[in-house]
Amino acid sequence: MPQIPKIVPLTLVLAGLVGLLISVWSASGLTLTLATCIGLFAGFALYHAAFGFTAHWRNFLSAGRGGGLRMQLVLIGLVSLISFPLIAYGEGFGVSARGSVAPVSIGVFAGAFTFGFGMMFAGGCGSGTLFTVGGGSTRMVVTLSAFVAGSIFATLHVPWWRALPSGPRVGLIEEAGALGGLFILFAILGVIAVLSIKREKALFGKIEPTRETGSLLTGPWSLLAGALALGMVSIATLALLGRPWGITSAFTLWGAKIGTAAGLDIANWPFWQTRQGWLERNVLSDPTSVMNFGVIGGAMLAANLAGRFAPTLRLSWSDVGTAVLGGLLMGYGARIAYGCNIGGFLGGMISGSLHGLVWMLAALAGSALALKIRTGRGFVMVEK
Numbered sequence: 001m002p003q004i005p006k007i008v009p010l011t012l013v014l015a016g017l018v019g020l021l022i023s024v025w026s027a028s029g030l031t032l033t034l035a036t037c038i039g040l041f042a043g044f045a046l047y048h049a050a051f052g053f054t055a056h057w058r059n060f061l062s063a064g065r066g067g068g069l070r071m072q073l074v075l076i077g078l079v080s081l082i083s084f085p086l087i088a089y090g091e092g093f094g095v096s097a098r099g100s101v102a103p104v105s106i107g108v109f110a111g112a113f114t115f116g117f118g119m120m121f122a123g124g125c126g127s128g129t130l131f132t133v134g135g136g137s138t139r140m141v142v143t144l145s146a147f148v149a150g151s152i153f154a155t156l157h158v159p160w161w162r163a164l165p166s167g168p169r170v171g172l173i174e175e176a177g178a179l180g181g182l183f184i185l186f187a188i189l190g191v192i193a194v195l196s197i198k199r200e201k202a203l204f205g206k207i208e209p210t211r212e213t214g215s216l217l218t219g220p221w222s223l224l225a226g227a228l229a230l231g232m233v234s235i236a237t238l239a240l241l242g243r244p245w246g247i248t249s250a251f252t253l254w255g256a257k258i259g260t261a262a263g264l265d266i267a268n269w270p271f272w273q274t275r276q277g278w279l280e281r282n283v284l285s286d287p288t289s290v291m292n293f294g295v296i297g298g299a300m301l302a303a304n305l306a307g308r309f310a311p312t313l314r315l316s317w318s319d320v321g322t323a324v325l326g327g328l329l330m331g332y333g334a335r336i337a338y339g340c341n342i343g344g345f346l347g348g349m350i351s352g353s354l355h356g357l358v359w360m361l362a363a364l365a366g367s368a369l370a371l372k373i374r375t376g377r378g379f380v381m382v383e384k
Contacts (some may be wrong), residue, residue, distance in 0.1 A: 004109050011302050024036045032285065041298060043300075048221040048306070055068065055126050057069065057363075057364065058367070064204065067207065073189045083244075083350040085281050086179045094243045099350075099353065100338070103167055103168060103169045108337045114329050114364065115333030116362065119330055120326070122146075122330060123139070123322070125279065130144070139319050142320055147251055156334060171351065171352050213225050234346065245346070246343035249343070250286060251334075252335060253288075260279075337359060341363070
């Protein structure tokens with residue numbers, strides 16, 4: 001009898017995941033069913049490793065602990081070892097993979113800054129919002145709803161942002177080749193890692209020890225295990241879909257469909273006039289959407305296995321307010337900055353795009369300002 005409260009919800013989750021896979025198979029076939037499975041694994045790994053960008057950036061900025069940030073650099077490095085050659089030479093081996101290379105522009109900087117600012121109020125990033133929703137956080141359901149609203153609202157202004165002056169599209173693979181690009185990327189990652197280590201040692205005298213993996217099924221996972229798992233997710237997505245892992249374009253599609261159903265003439269907005277096919281697409285035929293559903297489902301499975309799935313409806317007005325504010329800002333920022341922490345930052349970096357580095361720096365600046373406003377502490381400086 002004591003096991004029934006755990007077995008029943010777990011059975012329901014498993015049944016729901018099977019239903020999701022069958023629905024995607026029926027609507028879109030094998031490729032997107034596999035994409036959904038990749039999303040399931042991503043959600044499972046994100047939850048057990050607690051591999052959210054928001055908490056790690058907060059620890060780095062306000063507490064001086066850079067372990068989580070450095071593990072994100074490890075993730076980028078691991079994926080790039082495969083993604084750079086795959087993007088450069090994949091066609092010669094029958095694999096069509098393109099990188100996510102965008103121009104360095106005012107929109108990228110402003111959007112990433114806005115996103116970084118918003119995620120410190122929301123308490124989650126793009127991937128973090130999805131896996132915490134799957135983990136049972138009702139507050140993050142509010143954040144996700146606002147995220148979707150901010151995304152569709154931003155499409156009103158995307159043409160204006162794109163018309164602003166911008167720099168060239170700089171891709172390390174195109175400029176220096178796969179090997180040369182890797183050398184440059186690893187040099188950049190190394191400098192960031194060394195600076196964060198020196199800062200942490202100056203503040204605390206030593207590096208904070210990392211968490212060890214408990215159980216692969218029930219968690220918790222170490223950050224290294226999370227990085228390895230998400231590295232596999234990124235590589236599998238690139239090989240299967242031919243482009244880097246993304247999240248927030250699906251939010252824009254969901255918002256457009258909801259807005260259209262509510263009577264808004266979204267199809268005639270300038271942004272959507274050249275995207276009619278996307279707007280009319282079934283969400284189960286949209287690769288990013290089915291991966292997102294998978295992330296939520298995978299996190300829900302992980303939370304149930306860990307015995308921590310316990311949603312609560314007790315939210316203060318402060319919780320709701322910060323969730324809405326953060327979600328709106330992240331949705332708006334991601335749309336004008338070519339993606340969130342996954343699509344804009346991770347996707348840009350593993351493609352060798354300079355805009356990925358700019359995205360990171362701008363988002364860190366926005367996060368530092370938000371922390372300063374919320375807590376009075378922004379970027380912790382080393383006292384001399």
